[in-house]
Amino acid sequence: MNKLIHVAEQFEKRGISARVFPSRSEALIALLETIKDGQTTAFGGSMTLQELGAYEALMNNGKNVLWHWRVSGEKVPKLLKDAMNADVYVSSSNAVIEDGRLLNIDGVGNRTAALFFGPPRVIIIAGKNKLAPDYSSALERIKTVACPKNAERLNRNLPCRLTGKCQDCRSPERICQVSVLIENNLNQRSLEVWLVNEELGF
Secondary structure, eight states: OOHHHHHHHHHHHTTTTEEEESSSHHHHHHHHHHHHOEEEEOSSSSHHHHTTHHHHHHTTTTOOOGGGSOOOOHHHHHHHOOOOOOOEEOOSSSSSEEETTTEESSSSSHHHHHHOOOOSSEEEEEEGGEEEEEHHEEEHIIIIHHHHHHHTTTHHHHHHHHHOOOOOOOOTTTOOOOOEEEEETTTTOOEEEEEEESOOOO
């Protein structure tokens, strides 16, 4: 917990609001409490949110939630665009750098774009396993953990799925298309990082 508190303090210094939760259940309760009735909430693709059961919890509480993981193929493009106009955007981060920065790699760009140019309020929920001491370690974590596991999850025929490490491939099935490093709050938007003292997602 002390380490997460220290990391939260680094985010605050960069103008990014940060909270620390002892458990996933407490983070989920806070999420339910913070979404107001009548607000539209959009989710980025996130195993963290799936493991939290966040979509089901919000829907069961009568909230309006947009998540492309819960619609059929032909509805996805419109939903991705609608998500950019949501009141609240919730996602995780591929890596949380301990000096208060966020590093993300995306396949389509919808998630990364929403984090810095989209909904007026963005909440990033990340487990302690996402922490990395510096930029190089964060990139290494993504290339050796997140990307290979996502390639497996998506059933993509990619070298990283076989080797467990990014090969900077040129495959048409490549899922590492866009990289974004957030180093500070932009235009004083409501950007929040919620750190959870459990392992969540990958």
